[in-house]
Amino acid sequence: MSDTDAWGRICTDMKSTIGKEAYQSWIDPLALHKIEQGIAHFAAPTSFIGRWVDRNYGERIRSSFAREGYSVTRLDFSVSPAARKAATPAGQRSAPLNAPSAKTTATAHAADEELPGSPLDPRFTFDSFVVGKPNELAHAAARRVAEGGEVAFNPLVLYGGVGLGKTHLMHAIAWKLQQDNPGFRVLYLSAEQFMYRFVQALRFRDTISFKQMFRSVDVLMVDDVQFIAGKDSTQEEFFHTFNALIDQNKQVIISADRAPGEIDGMEDRIKSRLQWGLVADIHPTDYELRLGILQAKLDAQRAQHPNVTIDPKVIDFLAHRISSNVRVLEGALTRLYAFASLVGRHIDLDMTHECLTDLLRASERKVTIEEIMRKVAEYYHLRMNDLMSARRARVVARPRQVAMYLAKTLTSKSLPEIGRKFGGRDHTTVIHAVKRVEELKQTDSQIADDVELLRRMLEA
Numbered sequence: 001m002s003d004t005d006a007w008g009r010i011c012t013d014m015k016s017t018i019g020k021e022a023y024q025s026w027i028d029p030l031a032l033h034k035i036e037q038g039i040a041h042f043a044a045p046t047s048f049i050g051r052w053v054d055r056n057y058g059e060r061i062r063s064s065f066a067r068e069g070y071s072v073t074r075l076d077f078s079v080s081p082a083a084r085k086a087a088t089p090a091g092q093r094s095a096p097l098n099a100p101s102a103k104t105t106a107t108a109h110a111a112d113e114e115l116p117g118s119p120l121d122p123r124f125t126f127d128s129f130v131v132g133k134p135n136e137l138a139h140a141a142a143r144r145v146a147e148g149g150e151v152a153f154n155p156l157v158l159y160g161g162v163g164l165g166k167t168h169l170m171h172a173i174a175w176k177l178q179q180d181n182p183g184f185r186v187l188y189l190s191a192e193q194f195m196y197r198f199v200q201a202l203r204f205r206d207t208i209s210f211k212q213m214f215r216s217v218d219v220l221m222v223d224d225v226q227f228i229a230g231k232d233s234t235q236e237e238f239f240h241t242f243n244a245l246i247d248q249n250k251q252v253i254i255s256a257d258r259a260p261g262e263i264d265g266m267e268d269r270i271k272s273r274l275q276w277g278l279v280a281d282i283h284p285t286d287y288e289l290r291l292g293i294l295q296a297k298l299d300a301q302r303a304q305h306p307n308v309t310i311d312p313k314v315i316d317f318l319a320h321r322i323s324s325n326v327r328v329l330e331g332a333l334t335r336l337y338a339f340a341s342l343v344g345r346h347i348d349l350d351m352t353h354e355c356l357t358d359l360l361r362a363s364e365r366k367v368t369i370e371e372i373m374r375k376v377a378e379y380y381h382l383r384m385n386d387l388m389s390a391r392r393a394r395v396v397a398r399p400r401q402v403a404m405y406l407a408k409t410l411t412s413k414s415l416p417e418i419g420r421k422f423g424g425r426d427h428t429t430v431i432h433a434v435k436r437v438e439e440l441k442q443t444d445s446q447i448a449d450d451v452e453l454l455r456r457m458l459e460a
């Protein structure tokens with residue numbers, strides 16, 4: 001009888017006593033080398049796994065060896081990456097490491113201990129990410145990193161305002177990396193969780209495991225890093241983790257709600273480290289991107305509510321009116337479909353106003369028609385009076401149309417109200433102006449840029 005035969009039998013026994021999940025997470029990744037002078041020597045993929053097994057299953061393994069006729073008083077674990085590659089779950093799972101799981105047993109807990117990341121949202125993939133001008137750089141960079149291989153830029157920092165898709169892109173990278181490289185240890189977590197873990201480690205005097213665990217990953221993703229600004233010891237630890245991984249050529253991906261240099265309370269050395277790789281910003285969405293996103297989300301809603309129909313004008317209306325944040329935009333569509341399916345109605349503009357009153361009010365911009373006129377006049381070097389005048393020369397007529405377009409898209413004023421502000425014009429003139437500017441935005445990049453710039457200045 002060889003040591004390995006005995007270990008094989010112990011494994012079979014443990015699989016049935018501790019359960020398949022726990023077995024795959026902790027026991028299967030181990031390789032028994034030898035038993036010598038009462039010590040069973042194992043190779044483990046990480047020292048964390050070794051310590052965990054010793055603490056949680058040590059006694060059971062020793063008594064199993066005793067039943068096999070061996071006197072084992074101690075288990076010894078040396079770290080061998082080969083053990084990890086050959087292993088199944090801890091280093092190589094069929095399901096992604098952080099994949100959402102319905103498990104509620106201690107096994108799930110054990111797996112969480114192994115890589116303390118957040119679950120990845122199965123909806124956040126590259127396929128479901130709609131690309132437009134505002135996010136094309138961030139998307140291209142994320143794709144490049146997700147392809148793996150040579151580390152292209154390290155770290156990759158994605159930054160942008162609330163609800164613009166940073167988390168979506170990070171999850172998409174994680175899914176793709178895990179799908180293409182089943183042995184990869186990809187750890188995604190929020191900066192808040194990083195801090196929580198660190199504080200726990202300090203509390204339980206276990207910072208060594210904390211450090212080892214974080215340094216053992218292949219890819220580290222930390223979301224909303226601005227959270228650790230002003231938290232000195234967490235920043236210190238983050239800085240060392242970050243350096244250790246970059247030094248080992250491991251990919252680090254960070255997200256923040258603003259450019260690294262602008263995060264108040266963040267140490268300068270971290271700010272400068274974050275700027276070493278590629279910093280890609282996600283701009284606020286433009287109308288076209290919002291339209292694209294709504295159309296993509298429509299498919300999911302249609303599948304869920306096959307009997308509900310929607311007027312295309314509603315989509316256009318939402319894309320114009322809800323410009324703050326994609327999350328709110330999505331929420332609006334979900335709410336409309338839920339409401340329509342409950343009351344068995346077609347989704348039209350009336351229903352949209354009825355159902356989304358609070359949301360529309362909240363997203364109503366504070367900007368007034370007067371402000372728009374002032375800004376547009378200033379931008380085109382005109383006087384406000386020119387915009388209200390009857391002058392039809394193009395140098396005046398075009399800016400007036402742009403101002404009317406902005407008044408329609410940035411305020412909730414009705415067409416007649418807008419017409420009145422522009423020197424008592426008819427609402428059909430406003431409709432014509434809005435249409436004309438929409439067409440010009442497609443064909444004349446100068447107008448498109450002017451409108452975008454003005455919109456940003458007004459919304460700032």
Ligand SMILES: Nc1ncnc2c1ncn2[C@@H]1O[C@H](COP(=O)(O)OP(=O)(O)OP(=O)(O)O)[C@@H](O)[C@H]1O
Binds near residue numbers: 131161162165293
């Ligand atoms: N380009 C896009 N295509 C499809 N969905 C998107 C896009 N951008 C954002 N979303 C969706 O908007 C919602 C919010 O996105 P996400 O959580 O990634 O934002 P975030 O930038 O991380 O925000 P926060 O700063 O609040 O963490 C998600 O449901 C996401 O799927």
